[in-house]
Amino acid sequence: MYNIKFVEEHIQELKETSIKKGISLEFDYFIELNEERKSLKGRVDELHWIRNEKGKKVGELKRRGEDPTELIDELEDLKEGLTQLEQELKEIQKKVNDFIAWIPNLIHPSVRDESIVVREPTGIRDFSFKPLTHIELGESLGILDFEAASRIAGSNFVLYKGKGAVLERALVNFMLDLHIKRHQYTEIFPPFLANEESMFSTGQLPKLRDDMYITERDGFFLNPTAEVPLTNILAGSILSPGDLPIKYCGYTACFRREAGSYGKETRGLLRVHQFNKVELVNFVLPDESYRVLEDLLDEALDVIKLLELPYRVIQLPFDDLSFASAKTYDIEIYAPGVDKWLEVSSVSNFEDFQAKRAEIRVRIGGETKPLHTLNASGVATARLMVSLIENYQTEEGEIEIPEPLLPYINFEKIG
RNA sequence: GGAGAGGUGACCGAGCGGUUUAAGGUGCACGAUUGGAAAUCGUGUUUCCGCAUAUAGUGGAACGAGGGUUCGAAUCCCUCCCUCUCCGCCA
Known part of the structure; x- marks a missing residue:
């Protein structure tokens, strides 16, 4: 399937191709979805990073025989918001993929509007x-x-x-x-x-x-x-x-x-x-x-x-x-x-x-x-x-x- | 259909809750060496996504697929798919 970056970079061409092949696709909807996906992805990545950093510390503390309870509590709080965002990202990712699946192949320049x-x-x-x-x-x-x-x-x-x-x-x-x-x-x-x-x-x-x-x-x-x-x-x-x-x-x-x-x-x-x-x-x-x-x-x-x-x-x-x-x-x-x-x-x-x-x-x-x-x-x-x-x-x-x-x-x- | 074993990078193969930043090997790429090659040595070697001072930076995700447990999953649990062995059924 088309890579999402490729779609972003060739959006006009793909749009024209879809019209020529008679497949009506809402590219404006896609652009909107994709913006949303990017911003969500940024937020999720950031929360993952925080989780990973703190998680590593939990491991260190445990190895040294110290008490990680406080950190674990913090991480539990973090988890609540994160789970929801992850879910949203997943849904939007699916919509994006479903859209891309419908984009047809590009047309060779030698092909005309008549046979x-x-x-x-x-x-x-x-x-x-x-x-x-x-x-x-x-x-x-x-x-x-x-x-x-x-x-x-x-x-x-x-x-x-x-x-x-x-x-x-x-x-x-x-x-x-x-x-x-x-x-x-x-x-x-x-x-x-x-x-x-x-x-x-x-x-x-x-x-x-x-x-x-x-x-x-x-x-x-x-x-x-x-x-x-x-x-x-x-x-x-x-x-x-x-x-x-x-x-x-x-x-x-x-x-x-x-x-x-x-x-x-x-x-x-x-x-x-x-x-x-x-x-x-x-x-x-x-x-x-x-x-x-x-x-x-x-x-x-x-x-x-x-x-x-x-x-x-x-x-x-x-x-x-x-x-x-x-x-x-x-x-x-x-x-x-x-x-x-x-x-x-x-x-x-x-x-x-x-x-x-x-x-x-x-x-x-x-x-x-x-x-x-x-x-x-x-x-x-x-x-x-x-x-x-x-x-x-x-x-x-x-x-x-x-x-x-x-x-x-x-x-x-x-x- | 039933029972068991397994599915990890291009390939082989370790790992079986937090020193994995996926060990080690093979292959591949580039470089050194060479008259040239082999061998040897060195360096590098997955994909996708986000951010960015946007080829060298930085963060995230992916260990058959999907769910779950957990602060944290290649690792534990569930469902499914596939491969192998045995049994059953069958042209």
């Missing part, structure tokens, strides 16, 4: 017939069953069946293998549940509490992205420059409540409560993070390029940036059936924001400082599946399997 197309749309196909939607294809081919999923769990869940289930599993394996072999990642299979502290470290909390599933008895959070477990692997660590970069890649199911988003956009697989995703997380030296951001974009794009799906890349405007991100590219792939561009990957540089919260540091010379973290989806399957089946459909309503997936699948088409 920028970083890679022009490529690879859109010409169909000689009207392409069907994944919902129509999925149901007619019996590979997606939304009704069964809602019977089991509820609306906006999906069940993959038969060749659909095989295809989903193949996609995950294909992506993992790609990143491990071609991009030198270490594969991780993490817990799908995480504790509150982990959620705070990566910046899901405090803002996204309502978007997450929480287990009732133990207060665990179902992870909304593998970014959370993968980043927290190194929480509390101090690394040396030679350890870096560290590249972790992992598959998890991702769980999102998607509170408040209903309607047309949520039809089919476009927005579901549980989806599969392969995630890439990098830990790097601060100087290198913006170069690595470009590398990560290319690594994620490799999945799309190998599957020969139409894509474009957008640099997000500042009001679309997540709480923790300084700069983000979105990879979108085109789905001709629903006629939409679908976000399948966010590629973000968090600079030292998460590293500060998770206390992931690097020791350079004698100095210990937070490193930089980045992540990219590599990529999310639900929407990847949509684009894939809509792009690879034939006029006969069948789906061809792209060549790179054939090693993972024992059939060449679904139909």
